[in-house]
Amino acid sequence: MWDALRAHHEAVKDRPILSLFDASRAKEFSVRLGDMLLDYSKTNLDDEGRRLLIDLLEQAEVARKRDAMFAGKPINETEGRAVLHTALRNLDGGPVLVDGQDVMPGVHRTLERMRVFASAVRDGREAGQGGRYTDVVNIGIGGSDLGPKMGAIALAPYADGPRIHFVSNVDPADIADVLRACDPTTTLVIVASKTFTTQETMANAQTAKAWMSETVRDPAAQFAALSTASDKTAAFGIAPDRVFGFEDWVGGRYSMWGPIGLSLMIAIGPEAFRAFLRGGQAMDLHFRTADWHENMPALLALVGIWHNQICGHATRAVLPYDNRLMRLPAYLQQLEMESNGKGVTMDGKPLQIESGPIVWGEPGTNGQHAFYQLIHQGTRVVPCEFLVAARGHEDDLHHQHQLLVANALAQSEALMRGRTMEEAREIMAKRGLSGEELERQAAHRVFPGSRPSTTLAYPQLDPFSLGQIVALYEHRVFVEGAILGINSYDQWGVELGKELAGALAPMVQGQQGTESKDASTAGLVAFLRSHGA
Numbered sequence: 354m355w356d357a358l359r360a361h362h363e364a365v366k367d368r369p370i371l372s373l374f375d376a377s378r379a380k381e382f383s384v385r386l387g388d389m390l391l392d393y394s395k396t397n398l399d400d401e402g403r404r405l406l407i408d409l410l411e412q413a414e415v416a417r418k419r420d421a422m423f424a425g426k427p428i429n430e431t432e433g434r435a436v437l438h439t440a441l442r443n444l445d446g447g448p449v450l451v452d453g454q455d456v457m458p459g460v461h462r463t464l465e466r467m468r469v470f471a472s473a474v475r476d477g478r479e480a481g482q483g484g485r486y487t488d489v490v491n492i493g494i495g496g497s498d499l500g501p502k503m504g505a506i507a508l509a510p511y512a513d514g515p516r517i518h519f520v521s522n523v524d525p526a527d528i529a530d531v532l533r534a535c536d537p538t539t540t541l542v543i544v545a546s547k548t549f550t551t552q553e554t555m556a557n558a559q560t561a562k563a564w565m566s567e568t569v570r571d572p573a574a575q576f577a578a579l580s581t582a583s584d585k586t587a588a589f590g591i592a593p594d595r596v597f598g599f600e601d602w603v604g605g606r607y608s609m610w611g612p613i614g615l616s617l618m619i620a621i622g623p624e625a626f627r628a629f630l631r632g633g634q635a636m637d638l639h640f641r642t643a644d645w646h647e648n649m650p651a652l653l654a655l656v657g658i659w660h661n662q663i664c665g666h667a668t669r670a671v672l673p674y675d676n677r678l679m680r681l682p683a684y685l686q687q688l689e690m691e692s693n694g695k696g697v698t699m700d701g702k703p704l705q706i707e708s709g710p711i712v713w714g715e716p717g718t719n720g721q722h723a724f725y726q727l728i729h730q731g732t733r734v735v736p737c738e739f740l741v742a743a744r745g746h747e748d749d750l751h752h753q754h755q756l757l758v759a760n761a762l763a764q765s766e767a768l769m770r771g772r773t774m775e776e777a778r779e780i781m782a783k784r785g786l787s788g789e790e791l792e793r794q795a796a797h798r799v800f801p802g803s804r805p806s807t808t809l810a811y812p813q814l815d816p817f818s819l820g821q822i823v824a825l826y827e828h829r830v831f832v833e834g835a836i837l838g839i840n841s842y843d844q845w846g847v848e849l850g851k852e853l854a855g856a857l858a859p860m861v862q863g864q865q866g867t868e869s870k871d872a873s874t875a876g877l878v879a880f881l882r883s884h885g886a
């Protein structure tokens with residue numbers, strides 16, 4: 354099937370995307386879910402390409418794998434775990450069994466505890482030594498940071514609780530800048546760590562505890578923890594009623610739907626958080642039941658496979674024309690690159706094709722004035738994924754939102770259409786140029802065009818649509834990983850650096866020599882130490 358797809362790509366790769374458009378293409382290469390629309394017509398995919406991709410998906414038994422995931426089978430084979438973040442938003446979808454046990458009663462219980470706690474923090478029944486909480490500091494990194502932070506920025510118009518801050522980096526600059534703006538007597542610190550062993554989070558949690566101890570009599574009473582490791586949260590001194598636990602079948606980068614989302618719930622309120630879960634649940638239902646031809650996550654995944662593994666485009670730009678999705682690219686970097694950046698298949702054999710793509714991006718229109726030059730005229734093709742809402746939240750500034758929408762659509766059009774040498778010559782001639790100078794100047798104004806993009810459009814960035822968007826990308830990652838035959842749910846690639854950092858710390862601190870290190874590393878340690886490290 355891969356060969357058939359490659360042959361198909363060879364046969365069609367030089368045709369302009371624009372030439373594919375007939376009366377029905379835009380409709381036939383779009384998919385709707387409720388009032389959300391994914392348009393993938395501005396790609397070089399045709400009926401035959403899509404058919405081959407769906408065959409590939411069927412050959413990879415994606416339906417069986419999907420059903421195994423939703424049924425709580427241990428599909429994370431290298432860690433022997435189920436993958437059930439979908440259970441966290443399965444609000445009324447019936448039982449979900451892991452080893453014969455229904456996990457839903459526990460999910461509902463924890464969600465209810467979160468609701469009670471978040472409401473109490475928001476209305477002041479739960480307060481700090483100095484009174485009602487004004488600030489909440491979420492200390493966590495990776496999956497214990499990116500999701501709630503992305504969500505809190507995305508849903509800022511719904512935030513009517515205390516201010517929420519995020520500290521992730523072990524760089525003390527991060528926590529110092531946040532704590533400087535907070536009053537310890539009215540600050541709630543949430544330590545978010547699935548394992549409760551992550552070096553950065555533990556260091557920051559200790560720093561926050563020391564900061565709080567200076568002014569607050571019982572600092573532990575102003576801490577809460579989100580973790581699967583209740584023994585470790587207890588050892589840190591956090592009372593069990595302030596610990597919100599979850600199970601090992603929730604992967605870190607898939608965890609914002611449960612306790613790791615507590616800071617987001619405090620910011621926007623339990624009701625809006627529930628709407629976010631509902632959005633995720635709606636996407637789950639769609640993913641499980643829609644025909645592949647109409648299945649949004651599956652089609653987005655197939656477009657991804659086409660661009661990355663077949664066309665050979667190594668990167669994928671995520672370009673939200675929605676400023677509050679400014680952290681979505683960072684969130685997706687973890688979701689996609691930590692999930693599908695793997696070089697071996699499930700059975701431990703080397704992967705014979707490229708692994709998942711490099712994901713990057715920035716909100717539009719900012720990026721237009723920075724890196725779009727390369728996207729339009731550079732020699733590498735960068736498939737672009739635009740996101741755009743019909744309406745913003747600033748009704749009195751709707752005219753500006755309309756400019757935003759026009760820019761999003763203009764970019765995808767420009768990428769596809771390009772500008773020929775003929776057109777460039779005409780422009781230069783109108784400016785009074787001729788001869789060699791006209792030729793030279795015109796060449797710089799040519800746009801190759803036929804650069805592929807998709808556009809995800811939705812009415813407004815509200816909690817429900819954010820839930821749909823996040824679940825859409827989660828399932829896209831699942832489908833791409835299932836087609837590649839890799840395990841999308843482990844992350845062994847982050848281990849080696851952690852181990853080496855542990856070994857290097859005493860050398861940086863000057864307690865150990867660097868003889869065992871290569872000359873570059875030893876030289877850098879010596880340089881940094883001589884300058885005060």
Ligand SMILES: O=P(O)(O)OC[C@H]1O[C@H](O)[C@H](O)[C@@H](O)[C@@H]1O
Pocket residue numbers: 494495496497545546547548549550551554605606691844847
């Ligand atoms: O939530 P924690 O256990 O502290 O883990 C935080 C993060 O660190 C790890 O190194 C993993 O790469 C991430 O997948 C994880 O989200």
